[in-house]
Amino acid sequence: MNTLIIKDEIRELMARYVRYADQKNWQKLAELFTPTGSFTPLNVSGEELVRMEGRQEIARTIHDSVGEATAIHHLFSYEIQVVSYKGAKGVFSMEDYLIRPESEIPATHQTGNVPQFRTMHGFGHYHADFLKVGEIWQIEQLVQTRIKLDFEN
Numbered sequence: 001m002n003t004l005i006i007k008d009e010i011r012e013l014m015a016r017y018v019r020y021a022d023q024k025n026w027q028k029l030a031e032l033f034t035p036t037g038s039f040t041p042l043n044v045s046g047e048e049l050v051r052m053e054g055r056q057e058i059a060r061t062i063h064d065s066v067g068e069a070t071a072i073h074h075l076f077s078y079e080i081q082v083v084s085y086k087g088a089k090g091v092f093s094m095e096d097y098l099i100r101p102e103s104e105i106p107a108t109h110q111t112g113n114v115p116q117f118r119t120m121h122g123f124g125h126y127h128a129d130f131l132k133v134g135e136i137w138q139i140e141q142l143v144q145t146r147i148k149l150d151f152e153n
Contacts, residue, residue, distance in 0.1 A: 001085045006137075010080050010130055013137050014092055018073035021096075024066060030059035033139045034131055041144040072097040075126075086132040094144070097121045117151035124148075 013032060020029035033039070039058050040051045050065075052058040076093040083089060098120045124146035131140040 001082070003082045006082050006085070006088060007080045009137050010088055010090060011078065013130070013139070014075055014078070014090070014126070014128075017139070018075055018094075021062075021073045022071050024063075024071060026059040026063045029062070030055040033058060033142070034133060037139050037141065039139075039142045039144075042146060044146045044149050046145070066098060067100065069098040069100040072099075088130040088137075090126075090128045090130065092126040092128070093124075094126050095121075095123050117153060119152045120150070122146055122149040 017029060017032055020026075020032070033055055036054055037058070038051065038053045039062075041049045043049055050061060052061045074095045076095070078090060078092045080088055080090040098117075100118050124144060127143045127145060128139055129141040130137050132138075
């Protein structure tokens with residue numbers, strides 16, 4: 001088991017995640033998860049904003065939440081612990097920024113506990129469990145924690 005190769009493959013997986021998020025390619029993003037994978041963003045207080053389970057729900061919920069907004073995602077430092085040749089855990093520092101177009105009025109409904117907003121700028125971490133399925137690393141569980149989260153209307 002070459003841990004450097006495993007870590008590099010996981011870094012590339014997360015790089016694809018943020019690229020697909022920026023491109024708003026929610027189907028490709030969801031395919032980075034295992035079929036029963038989950039994604040749970042939290043607010044600054046550690047409260048769950050929404051929990052998504054399974055690829056279809058992940059793609060649909062993020063699509064509905066982001067809409068036509070410009071999405072900007074960055075990953076910075078990372079820690080990856082290789083548990084086995086088929087399992088790993090990771091923490092990635094992150095920043096995200098969503099800007100809805102002028103013509104888009106903030107949603108009249110909330111997605112989970114996400115407030116209405118025109119712009120959102122957040123800082124925090126992705127905490128992930130990864131699973132190697134066949135020859136491909138996938139996200140089994142992703143929890144997004146927040147240090148700072150700003151909303152503007």
